[in-house]
Amino acid sequence: MITGYSVATLVVFIISIVFVIYPVSIPTPRPIPRIPINLTTAPIIAIAILWAAQCLDPAVIRGGIVGTDGVKPYNILILFFSLAYMAITLDITGILQSAAFWVSNKGGSNGWKLYTYFYIMLTLLSIMLGNDPVILSGTAFLVYYTKVAELNHISWLMSEFAAANTASMVLFVGNPTNVVICEGFSVNNAAFTAYTILPFIACSVFCFFALGGQYRDPKYVPRRLDHTADLDARSVLLDPIGACVGSFLLASTLILCLVVSFFGIDVWKISLPFAVAKFIYDVAWDHYRFARQIPMLGRGQKGPDESEVQPDDGVMLQDVQALSDHKGRHRQPTLPLPTTDKVNSFPESDRTLINPSSSPSSKTLIAQWRFNAIALHKRLHTHFPTFFTALPRLPFALVPFAFSQFILIEALSHQGWIDVFATWLLRATQGDMYRTIWLIGVLGVILCNISGTNIGATILLTKVVRAASPMLSNQTIRAAAIALAVASNIGAVSFTFSASLAGLLWRGILKQKGIIVSQATFAYWNALPLVVMTVAGLSVVCAEMAVLY
Incomplete structure (x- = not known):
């Protein structure tokens, strides 16, 4: 009533x-x-x-x-965040950028061939990683790529967005909505893929043809590109060992989640332990490299300069330098390192706040707390860059x-x-x-x-x-x-x-x-x-x- x-x-x-x-x-x-x-x-x-x-x-x-009614919100969110963490930390290793460089080399100077290859690559990556990690890194990469190659960005970015979101229907873990459906309708996780694989193929193929029709004008996708040299895909693979370990853990998680769904076991009980294992590996591996002065994530020992690198841009700086070298002349990327002076590494406004002789406000507890918090974050980011790069990328909203x-x-x-x-x-x-x-x-x-x-x-x-x-x-x-x-x-x-x-x-x-x-x-x-x-x-x-x- x-x-x-x-x-x-x-x-x-x-x-x-x-x-x-x-x-x-x-x-x-x-x-x-x-x-x-x-x-x-x-x-x-x-x-x-x-x-x-x-x-x-x-x-x-x-x-x-x-x-x-069988739908457990906490189950969905734990599963999603567990897989999101593993996918994002895998992406941080540079594996997606490396794949993009490899695809660029295969596409060569043929505009439509390259456009097709990018669409296929983004589709395959989104099936395995989900749409959010691919959107996160793929968007930034295509922005830089289209700027350097002087391409119309809209046709490439809209294609990426369509490919990533369409592919997320294949695996039940590809989208939180898939998990809602599996739980709400008691659909077995493996059966979900069996049901959605054919609709996905139809949607993906017809979507590409629709995109091709929309962007048939050469101003959107040129017939020929100014391709001067191959890009070095290895130069942006920042952590090969981490990429191998992360790929193994993510693949194992997905396979086990599909298997246990036949036995009525909540999949978060599988994904969460694997995510914890990945977190422990990330911390241990970063500490090992830090203690032995091994460069981490291509940034050198000291970590990124927070005043110059935004959280979402840190990994992509590798791409900027590789791509901006005359549209393809590759080189080993180098990034600016911050000064070892902890006080001088902060902006002038922050140094003023903690200098007792410079301003009355420097005596406030808020100023001291702010300085300590920033200093602590920089030290932790330097010591454990994988986790502290992944953390702001997790969709906490x-x-x-x-x-x-x-x-x-x-x-x-x-x-x-x-x-x-x-x-x-x-x-x-x-x-x-x-x-x-x-x-x-x-x-x-x-x-x-x-x-x-x-x-x-x-x-x-x-x-x-x-x-x-x-x-x-x-x-x-x-x-x-x-x-x-x-x-x-x-x-x-x-x-x-x-x-x-x-x-x-x-x-x-x-x-x-x-x-x-x-x-x-x-x-x-x-x-x-x-x-x-x-x-x-x-x-x-x-x-x-x-x-x-």
Whole structure:
């Protein structure tokens, strides 16, 4: 029964989504200059408002954290962060940049051949590593590559974004939404890949053809490139031993996660120990090299100069120097080292704060704490560069956002909205499997744009289909799960950046590099690939279900 509390819950939920898509900052008096209302804070504020209005209670909050209907949020986040850490530390070794250089050499001076090779490389890497690590390093690499090669960046960057997000549907660990679907619909992890591999191939192939049609003008992808010499792929492989160890641990984790899924074991119990083992290896290996004065991550013994290297740019400096040497004349990269004087290595403003004779404010505890914190961070970064380079790259914003989405959708369920939506689904499809595939698939793509990223859309539609399950056949439920898997991944290649966390990450990296891609531009170039992939992917799901059932 819909009541005033139900309406208030839905309204607050919608408003929180609006602020996720269009974040704002509220000016406030000092010391806090602004309060951001965005992806991280908007859902939390919405929960606080609903709690104060008695639209939800502690039981609803607990259900959103611990999980209901077989979906365990903590399981999903532990699994995702464990694999993200292993993938990011593997990427830090330079393996992705090395692969990109190798592909560049194979492509030579043929523009479309190189474009195709990059698309295939990014697809294969995203299958194994997931979309976020590939977006993180692939975007930065392509920015530098297109600048040095004097290429139109938009065609290459949009291709990378589409390839990475489409490929994340293959393995259940490729995207947090996949884990939600596997748990919510009790889909075996190995079976998930068996169901999604054919839709993925269709989406990937047709997406490439759509991209090729859009960028057929030579100004986007030139027929011939000014290729003067091969790039040295080895020069950017910063840690060959770490790359081998990281690849072995990540591959072992993925294989074991697939195997244990047949026995009903929570996969986080596999991924977390491997992530801990990788962390111990990283710390031990860095300490070994530090103690023996072995250069680490290509930066020399002293580590990066924090005033010159941003966390997301550190690894890519290798690429800048290799690429900027006259479009291909390679050399061994060298990076600037900071001075050994700990005080002089900080900006003048910080030295002023800790010099008793320079300013009255130097006597404050805040200034001393700031200096000590910066000095400690620099020492730790120098001693353990792998962990402290990976740490800022981990998507910590996902934690409050994901839990908040689970809680808000649990609140909608508590107020009766999930049952209402389930009734609408049954009326629209009449329980027909093929209608369900298309309705869930298309709704999934749309809701990725308007329900607070593809995570929110997946949680919502999973709850709706489960609520309607007593009136649906097992085949129809399974078909809805696979259609949602396709939609939640290709839905990232959509009209709003906030359709996925990868989109927000992608935009942020480009902004750091001085490239502004507007919302309209993003939507314009994604429209054709998205429509083509939606039709191709859902058609293959229909064909699969027709053959199987």
